[in-house]
Amino acid sequence: MATHNTRSTGRLHDVDSAAEYLRCGRRLIYRLVAERKVRFTYAGRSLRFWQSDLDAYLDARVVEPAAPTTSRR
Template sequence: MTAAQAREHFSVDEAADYLSTTVRFIRRLVADRRVTFYKVGKYVRFKRVDLDAFVQAGRVDAITPDSVRRDLWKAA
């Protein structure tokens, strides 16, 4: 774990590093209001728990034979 990852609050650059993505992607999430953020004066900050919740909300479970049958049953 890097020093930035050990912190509780992240800047845009640190959030991008924490999520292993680009700064542009983080700024787009903020502009679209898809992630919780905090304004501290003119600065945008993120809490670790909010970033983790964003990632968890995007979770997609693996396909299993039971889930396929269940989904087919719903479609019928």
């Protein structure tokens, strides 16, 4: 199991700011947590998200462009 270094330079988001950062609704944030699709932590009973984990979620969803096809005649 990998351990995380302290993220003293990263921003810690709550649900509202994570939703704003990802430009989605709070409902999607809670769904991503329930489906374990984004890393999260707790501050007491409140969910928190490191910005680097939100960035990793976005990076994992990047779709690369298709290679150009050669037309056959």
